[in-house]
Amino acid sequence: MKKVGFTTTIPVEIIFASNHIPVDLNNIFITDDNPHTFIDFAEQEGLPRNTCNWIKGIYTSVMQNSVDKVISVTGGDCSNNHALTEIFRSEGIDVTTFSYPYEDGSRYVFLKDEMNRLAAELGTNLDAVQKFQEKLQTVRSKLRKLDELTVDNKVRGFENHLWLVSSTDFNGDYVSFEDNLDAFLDEAERRERIKSNLRIGFIGVPPIFTDLYEFLENKGVHVAFNEVQRQFSIVSEKSDIVEKYLDYTYPYDISGRIEDINREIKERNLDGIIHYVQSFCYRQLQDLIIKREVDIPVITIEGNEPGGVDARTKIRLESFIEMLEERKK
Amino acid sequence: MTKTGMDLGSRFVKICIENNGELSFYKYNTIDFYKKYVKRDSSGQLKIEHSLLDIGNAGITATGYGRNLMTFSNAKVISEIKAHFKGARKQTGLDDFVLIDIGGQDSKVIKASGGFIDDFVMNDKCAASTGRFLENAANILRIGIDEMAGYTDNPCKFSSTCAIFSESEIIGKIAEGASTEEISAGVNLSVARRLLPLIKRFSKNEIYGAGGVVSLYGVRYFLQELLDKEINVLENHQYNAAIGCVI
Numbered sequence: 001m002k003k004v005g006f007t008t009t010i011p012v013e014i015i016f017a018s019n020h021i022p023v024d025l026n027n028i029f030i031t032d033d034n035p036h037t038f039i040d041f042a043e044q045e046g047l048p049r050n051t052c053n054w055i056k057g058i059y060t061s062v063m064q065n066s067v068d069k070v071i072s073v074t075g076g077d078c079s080n081n082h083a084l085t086e087i088f089r090s091e092g093i094d095v096t097t098f099s100y101p102y103e104d105g106s107r108y109v110f111l112k113d114e115m116n117r118l119a120a121e122l123g124t125n126l127d128a129v130q131k132f133q134e135k136l137q138t139v140r141s142k143l144r145k146l147d148e149l150t151v152d153n154k155v156r157g158f159e160n161h162l163w164l165v166s167s168t169d170f171n172g173d174y175v176s177f178e179d180n181l182d183a184f185l186d187e188a189e190r191r192e193r194i195k196s197n198l199r200i201g202f203i204g205v206p207p208i209f210t211d212l213y214e215f216l217e218n219k220g221v222h223v224a225f226n227e228v229q230r231q232f233s234i235v236s237e238k239s240d241i242v243e244k245y246l247d248y249t250y251p252y253d254i255s256g257r258i259e260d261i262n263r264e265i266k267e268r269n270l271d272g273i274i275h276y277v278q279s280f281c282y283r284q285l286q287d288l289i290i291k292r293e294v295d296i297p298v299i300t301i302e303g304n305e306p307g308g309v310d311a312r313t314k315i316r317l318e319s320f321i322e323m324l325e326e327r328k329k
Numbered sequence: 330m331t332k333t334g335m336d337l338g339s340r341f342v343k344i345c346i347e348n349n350g351e352l353s354f355y356k357y358n359t360i361d362f363y364k365k366y367v368k369r370d371s372s373g374q375l376k377i378e379h380s381l382l383d384i385g386n387a388g389i390t391a392t393g394y395g396r397n398l399m400t401f402s403n404a405k406v407i408s409e410i411k412a413h414f415k416g417a418r419k420q421t422g423l424d425d426f427v428l429i430d431i432g433g434q435d436s437k438v439i440k441a442s443g444g445f446i447d448d449f450v451m452n453d454k455c456a457a458s459t460g461r462f463l464e465n466a467a468n469i470l471r472i473g474i475d476e477m478a479g480y481t482d483n484p485c486k487f488s489s490t491c492a493i494f495s496e497s498e499i500i501g502k503i504a505e506g507a508s509t510e511e512i513s514a515g516v517n518l519s520v521a522r523r524l525l526p527l528i529k530r531f532s533k534n535e536i537y538g539a540g541g542v543v544s545l546y547g548v549r550y551f552l553q554e555l556l557d558k559e560i561n562v563l564e565n566h567q568y569n570a571a572i573g574c575v576i
Contacts, residue, residue: 315409326446
């Protein structure tokens with residue numbers, strides 16, 4: 001059994017079906033007690049200051065031997081991964097690529113080819129992966145339940161974030177993940193509903209801030225939607241594993257994300273949207289389209305380093321909350 | 330009964346006292362104000378102590394950058410957006426307007442419609458389009474900020490997006506022999522250009538100006554030119570947020 005790390009969400013069923021342990025490299029970085037040391041290490045090795053800190057976190061996670069093999073996502077995420085792949089290869093690290101297709105017309109064939117290739121490389125095949133998918137679907141359905149409980153004000157926005165973001169690798173062990181999830185759901189269902197003045201949705205990549213949810217909750221805000229985290233949990237109930245990952249909106253063009261966001265705004269009765277962007281990320285450009293296409297007020301906040309929300313961002317968020325509260329009166 | 334509004338800005342503390350509908354205004358250098366009038370009370374909390382607040386005062390409402398860095402035992406705090414919105418509503422008597430506030434460390438644009446805040450934007454993580462940059466530039470040129478604000482002819486071109494790097498650019502221009510007037514005009518233009526993305530999409534509406542920078546001729550001149558639109562400077566432009574605190 002090898003530890004197989006990846007740079008962003010990939011069809012994790014392939015790694016499980018091949019009897020290896022999946023490791024989301026982002027989680028190694030951000031759940032470390034001192035994520036700053038990951039950034040410092042990468043910068044001392046020569047990665048530029050004005051580059052996404054998630055990339056530096058991934059770089060250091062790999063360089064410090066946390067995994068045996070790396071799957072670098074070179075299509076559907078940022079092109080920094082191309083350079084990262086090349087750096088890893090030059091360091092003699094076992095790295096392979098995985099790519100989500102951009103072109104609409106040929107997506108199914110392209111993605112199926114990629115999944116076949118990755119499965120073969122890890123010593124399995126798509127039939128085995130498909131079978132495993134059915135097993136994992138029961139866990140995924142429970143995550144869906146958790147998301148519904150969030151909409152129902154029983155699960156906090158941060159809990160929702162943490163569970164969904166952890167489902168990219170199921171913490172390496174889907175069996176104990178499911179056990180813990182069962183216990184959590186059992187407890188959450190019996191909770192009193194969280195009282196809140198406002199319902200907010202989070203869109204964009206998971207925030208690097210450590211206390212954002214806490215800050216919002218203290219202001220009486222319930223985060224009832226975590227867009228990308230929810231996508232990471234692969235919400236599609238289609239049984240075909242390729243179809244499932246075609247419904248996953250994150251790696252494709254923005255129109256699928258916008259459709260998903262606007263639908264969930266209605267379903268979840270949201271008052272406003274916080275669009276989180278990472279400094280130096282190409283997704284910052286998409287803010288322009290999001291502001292144009294999303295139907296309710298949007299505030300965009302930017303994070304760079306792990307840590308607490310800075311004073312300026314707090315001022316902006318407070319004003320946004322105040323504005324939404326006034327509108328609601 | 331008097332009410333006190335306090336805008337704790339990065340450069341100045343602006344105070345508005347309301348007494349039976351009459352407003353009076355006071356301004357202090359921020360550092361002097363904190364040193365002289367902010368004390369610790371018996372429970373160790375910060376307290377504003379000032380003779381203006383002594384007689385029959387109903388309490389202080391404060392806003393501004395400082396309010397997020399400290400809390401006072403004797404002041405209620407509101408956000409700057411809310412304070413500016415209320416101040417501008419009072420000063421213009423309008424329900425629909427766009428307000429641009431350019432302060433010492435930040436700039437913001439608020440759009441109001443039907444008597445509510447409809448939208449707002451604030452500069453984020455950069456002080457390049459604020460009063461602080463103008464002050465630094467005037468210091469390098471060894472002239473007053475008011476003198477610098479008077480120049481608009483033949484502006485030098487500054488390409489740096491960063492206030493700190495722009496300082497070295499200014500020094501470079503001096504070395505190249507550009508005149509103080511041309512450099513000053515260039516500084517005014519560069520501040521206006523950086524403010525433009527913040528306000529451009531609101532340019533269909535009536536625009537009102539608040540804050541210290543908006544009253545400076547040079548910046549306003551270039552901003553109006555770039556927007557092709559007049560900016561109406563509020564009567565008590567520097568006290569707009571303080572006024573909003575007592576309304």
